[in-house]
Amino acid sequence: MISDRASFQIQSDKLMQKLKELGIKGDVLEAMQKIPREVFLAPAFKHEAYKDAALPIGESQTISQPKVVALMTHALDVKKHHKVLEIGTGCGYQTAILCKLARRVFTIERFASLKDAADRRLHEMAISNYVTQVGDGSLGWVGQAPFDRIMVTAASPTPPQALLDQLGEDGVMVIPIGKQEDEFQRLMRYYRRTDGSIGEYYLGDVRFVPLVGEQGVSQAAS
Numbered sequence: 001m002i003s004d005r006a007s008f009q010i011q012s013d014k015l016m017q018k019l020k021e022l023g024i025k026g027d028v029l030e031a032m033q034k035i036p037r038e039v040f041l042a043p044a045f046k047h048e049a050y051k052d053a054a055l056p057i058g059e060s061q062t063i064s065q066p067k068v069v070a071l072m073t074h075a076l077d078v079k080k081h082h083k084v085l086e087i088g089t090g091c092g093y094q095t096a097i098l099c100k101l102a103r104r105v106f107t108i109e110r111f112a113s114l115k116d117a118a119d120r121r122l123h124e125m126a127i128s129n130y131v132t133q134v135g136d137g138s139l140g141w142v143g144q145a146p147f148d149r150i151m152v153t154a155a156s157p158t159p160p161q162a163l164l165d166q167l168g169e170d171g172v173m174v175i176p177i178g179k180q181e182d183e184f185q186r187l188m189r190y191y192r193r194t195d196g197s198i199g200e201y202y203l204g205d206v207r208f209v210p211l212v213g214e215q216g217v218s219q220a221a222s
C-alpha cells in the first residue's frame with residue numbers, strides 16, 4: 001500500500017496538471033504546488049483534498065475549490081513586493097498561497113475559531129509574513145491601508161466602498177459580487193487607473209458564502 005503522503009502527491013500532481021491546462025503557470029502554479037491542501041482540512045475531509053470541490057471548514061463556511069483559488073490568485077497578479085489584504089481567512093489555505101507570492105499579507109476573519117485554526121496551521125508550516133485579525137473585513141484594515149492587492153473570498157452584493165478606498169496606486173481587488181439567493185455570483189476584478197478612477201472586469205461565475213458585515217450582507221440576512 002502506498003503511504004498517505006505518496007497518495008496525496010500523486011493526486012496533487014494530477015490537480016496541478018489540470019490547473020496548467022487552465023493556463024495557470026509561473027509563480028501561482030509554484031505556490032499552489034508548495035502548499036498541501038490536505039493540511040487545511042479536518043481529518044474527515046483530507047482524502048478529498050485534491051478533488052476540485054469546495055469543502056466544509058467549520059462555522060458553516062467552506063474552503064474554495066482549488067480551481068477557483070488558482071484563477072482568483074492568477075487574476076490578482078501579486079508581485080513579490082506587494083502588501084496584500086485578504087478578507088475571509090477561513091482555513092488559511094488562500095492565505096498561505098498569498099504569503100508565498102507577496103511581501104506581507106493582512107488577513108481578516110469573522111470567526112475567531114477559524115482564525116485561530118488558520119494561525120496554527122500557518123505557524124506549523126513556518127509561514128510568518130502575515131498578520132491576522134478577527135473582525136469585519138468589509139471595512140478593510142484602515143490602519144494598514146493602502147494595499148497593492150485585495151482578495152475577498154466571500155460574496156458581497158456590491159463592492160464595499162471601504163475596500164475600494166483602500167486600494168493603492170495600480171491596486172487590484174478580486175471579489176465575488178452578487179446576492180446569496182442568486183445561483184451564481186460574478187467574480188470581478190476592480191483596478192485603480194492612473195487617474196485614480198476604478199475600472200472593472202468580469203472574470204466568470206462563482207459560488208461563495210456571504211461577506212457578512214457592514215458593507216456586505218447584514219447579519220440578519222445571512
Ligand code: SAH
Binds near residue numbers: 090091095109111211
Ligand atoms: N479563503 C478561505 C475561504 C473561506 S470562506 C479559505 O481558503 O478557506 C469565506 C470566509 O469569509 C469564511 O471563513 C467567513 O467566515 C469569512 N467572512 C465572511 N464575512 C466576513 C467579514 N465581513 N469579515 C471577515 N471574514 C468574513
